[in-house]
Amino acid sequence: MAVRRGRAMDMPRGARVRLPGGESDRFGRFTEAIARGMGTPWFIFGLTIFVTVWMGYTYVAEQYGWWRFDSVVLGFTALTLVLSLQASYAAPLILLAQNRQDDRDRVAMEQDRQRAERGLEDTEYLAREIVALRLAVEELASKDFVKQELRALLADLERDEDGAGSPRP
Numbered sequence: 226m227a228v229r230r231g232r233a234m235d236m237p238r239g240a241r242v243r244l245p246g247g248e249s250d251r252f253g254r255f256t257e258a259i260a261r262g263m264g265t266p267w268f269i270f271g272l273t274i275f276v277t278v279w280m281g282y283t284y285v286a287e288q289y290g291w292w293r294f295d296s297v298v299l300g301f302t303a304l305t306l307v308l309s310l311q312a313s314y315a316a317p318l319i320l321l322a323q324n325r326q327d328d329r330d331r332v333a334m335e336q337d338r339q340r341a342e343r344g345l346e347d348t349e350y351l352a353r354e355i356v357a358l359r360l361a362v363e364e365l366a367s368k369d370f371v372k373q374e375l376r377a378l379l380a381d382l383e384r385d386e387d388g389a390g391s392p393r394p
Contacts, residue, residue, distance in 0.1 A: 253325050260322035263315055279304050 262268055280301060286293035295303040366374075 253321070256318045257322040257325060260315075260319045263319065276304065276308075 279295070283293055283295045283301065283304075284297055285291070287297050295301050
C-alpha cells in the first residue's frame with residue numbers, strides 16, 4: 226500500500242497550520258509583546274501626546290496656510306483613519322495574546338492537578354508506612370518487658386548457682 230504524502234489525515238487541522246516563516250511561536254511572542262505594550266500607561270500617554278501634537282499641528286497649519294495632511298474642517302479625517310487602523314490591529318493582537326495566555330493557564334492548571342495527585346499519593350503512601358511501623362513497634366518488646374525478662378533470667382541463674390553449687394558446663 227502506498228503512503229500518501231501531503232496532508233496527514235490523522236492530525237487535526239489546527240495542528241497542521243503553519244505561519245509564514247515556520248516559527249508560529251515567534252509570531253505569538255511578537256503579538257504578546259505588542260499587546261503587553263498596548264496595555265501600559267506609557268502607551269496611553271504616548272498616544273495622547275501623538276493625538277495632541279497631530280491636532281495642534283493641523284490647527285496651526287490651517288491657520289497659517291502651512292502644508293497639512295489633515296483638516297480641522299473635515300473633523301480630522303486622517304487622524305480618525307489612523308486611530309481606526311491602530312484599533313483594527315490592536316483588537317486581534319490582544320485576543321491572540323489572551324488565547325495564548327489561556328493555553329498557558331490551562332497547561333499550568335493541568336500540571337498543578339498532576340502535582341496535587343502525586344502529593345496525595347505520596348501522603349497516602351507515607352500514612353500506610355507509618356501505620357505499618359506502628360504495628361511493627363507494637364510487636365517489639367518494650368523496655369519494661371526486657372527488664373522483667375532479664376531479672377527473671379538473673380534470678381534463675383542465681384537459683385541455679387545456689388542450688389547446684391557447681392558451675393555450669
